[in-house]
Each structure stands twice: as structure tokens, then as C-alpha cells.
Amino acid sequence: MKRHFPYLSSIFFFLFNNSCTDSVTPEFNFREGLIFIEGFASTIPGNSFVAINESAIEFGVYVVNFVEDAKVSFDNVDTNESILLNGVKGVYQAPDDFVVKPGERWKLSILLPNGKRYESTPEMVLESVPIDNLEANYDSQLTFDVGLSRLIAGHSAKISFTDPVEDINYYYWTYRTFENLDYCERCVGGYFREECISFSGGVSGIPYLDYTCESDCWRIRFPQSISIFSDEFTNGKTVNDFEIGNLLLYNTEDMVLEVQQISLTPAAYEYYKVLKDLIDNNSGLNAPPPAALVGNLFNPVDSEDIVFGRFTPAAASTTSLFIDRSDITDDTLENFGIRIFEQFEDVVPGPPKTTTSCEESKFRTAIIPPGWIDN
Secondary structure: OOOOOOOHHHHHHHHHOOOOOOOOOOOOOOOOOOEEEEEEEEOOOOOOEEEEEEEEEEOOEEEEEEOOOOEEEEEEOOOOOEEEOEEEOOEEEOOOOOOOOOOOEEEEEEEOOOOOEEEEOOEEOOOOOOOOEEEEEEEEEEEEEOOOOEEEEEEEEEEEEEOOOOOOOEEEEEEEEEEEOOEEEEEEOEEEOOOEEEOOOOOOOOOEEEEEEOOOOEEEEOOOOOEEEEOOOOOOOEEEEEEEEEEEOOOOOOEEEEEEEEEEOHHHHHHHHHHHHHHHOOHHHHOOOOHHHEOOEEOOOOOOOOEEEEEEEEEEEEEEEEEOOOOOOOOOOOOOOOOOOOOOOOOOOOOOOOEEOOOOEOOEEOOOOOOOOOO
């Protein structure tokens, strides 16, 4: 079962491509060709992955593009075991049964198609801390959206856990949400045949065409924020109702929330603290990444070659929560309008097509998420 968590790549995209608002012309000497690497080797099967992206400016807009055809491996520095990762859409995935264990030391090795090499310093896997409770509390006025100039409804995700007394602990939370999809594709100004194809010049009056999912399919969303915590003032105590993120009301489909609680080393915590400050202060939209954002990755043959990101052997615990949203009547962020399907009179090749498959990707899956309840 593929259950990777490529969430920081979406955060880097947020920092360098203002995709939620109008496009922004660069206001500083933005460098193309910057490499961003996000890697996790997890104690949970199916959750180990590496995302490699490269910065670019396309039509005056910041973007980060996934780097394909790299050779990526996790290397155990004590046993010399090497685990090769397979490239899928937008991420390099470790074998589904691969896990790291507390006390082991691992590093990341990468060979890019252009011959550049990157690796990480070795890092030890810590002990995970269990999640005691997970809640998602609904609020019809959860947060204010500046772009829409209105309050947005949604759920506030909160967790409780008991901090071990023996050590100083650092935590990082990430999550995925799964929403059951009825429609898998919408082609604007065209029709779907493996991909959206534009109408020929003789077709008019059809703004878009919709296609239902041939099987059960779930859309996957990731956080666009960082949630971290240090037990400096709570060592050995129970932490209750700690807020880890807002789940905005994009639609009213039922949803599964799946949370990971990751134990970090002090160095990893400092890295994510810098990233969190950068995002929370919004300076990232028109500022180059600070030097402090450079993590534990480096080019072994060129010390002047700067690479951003981090590899973290992640001791994690996980839990899931099913959220019934059938009674919610507040306005949603998504509004698909009238559904339009292919008909016999439409000028498209072959017989009408009204369905399509649920293509596996980091944002979509046909695998039933843990905790899903059929209503």
C-alpha cells in the first residue's frame, strides 16, 4: 500500500509560486536551478519517500519542477545496507514493506541525471511517541480568507499525547485528508482520452466535459503549514488538544484525517522551525530562502553547490479519524456548477466516454484509506 507523505514539496511550491492568488513577478534576483530535497525514512511501512524539485521561472512565475530519472537510495551506515527507491509521479518511493528502526543510522544518497551527487549526513532514528487522542472540531467561522474577504468554515485538528519524562523531545505533525470523489476529471475546452485534449476549431458551446470515476477514488490533500513542538516547558506531562492544522471546507464529502506524529532530533527541529517561521511570516513569497534553511544535505565534491531541504529518519506514530460531514450546510470553497457529459452529438472521437479510472498519484488513490466508513 503506497502511503507516502510528500507535504513539504507543496510548501516549497507555495513559497516560490504564489498559486493561490495572482501571479507575482519576481522582485529579487531569483535563481533558477536551485535544488530542493525532502526525504523521510519512516518507522511506518509505506511512508518512506524522497521528493526532488528544481526551481525555475516560467512566464515570469516562480515554479518548482519534479526532477525525474534520479538514482535515489537510503543507506544504513552501520550495516552498509542500501535501499533503492522507485520513481513514481512526483516522488521517489521506498518499497512498501521498508521501515527503519530506533537506534539505526541512515543517510540519503542521490545521483541526478546531470551527474550531480547529493547526500545527507547520517542521522539516528529516535523512539516514537504514541498519539493518545485525535479530534477534529467543526467551526463555521474557522478562519478568515483575505483573498475571498470572508470567513471560511472547516475543522480544527487537535491531538493529545503524553510526553516521555526521560528525554527532551521535539515533535513534528503532518497529515493527509481523504475525500471520496464522484468525478475524476473535468476537461475545460476539451475532452478526455487518457488526458485532456482541446476541441477542434469547429466545436463551440461546450465549456467543459466531466467524467465520473470508474471505481471508488479518494482525493488526498496535504497541509500547507508546519506544526512543531518542543517539550521544554512540558517535559513528562500530558499535552491535551494541541492544534496541528485547519481542515478547510472545500466540499461536504465525508473525509478521513490521517495524522503522523514524528519525533525529531534537535537539528531537525531547528530546521523545521526556520521553515515554519518563513511560512508564517509570509516573507517567502517575495524573498529568497535564508541560508539557515539549508539542512543536512550537501554535494560531496562541490562545497559551493547549495542544496535546500532535509533528510530525516522519522520515528513516527499514526492515527486516523473518520469525519462525517453530511449535516454541514455552510458555503464550501469548491463549486463545480453544472455537470456536463459527452453526448452522441458532441464532436469527439469514438463513442461517448463518461467515465475514467482513478489514477494513483500523491494526490489521488483507489486504496481505501485507514478508518474509512461507508455510509
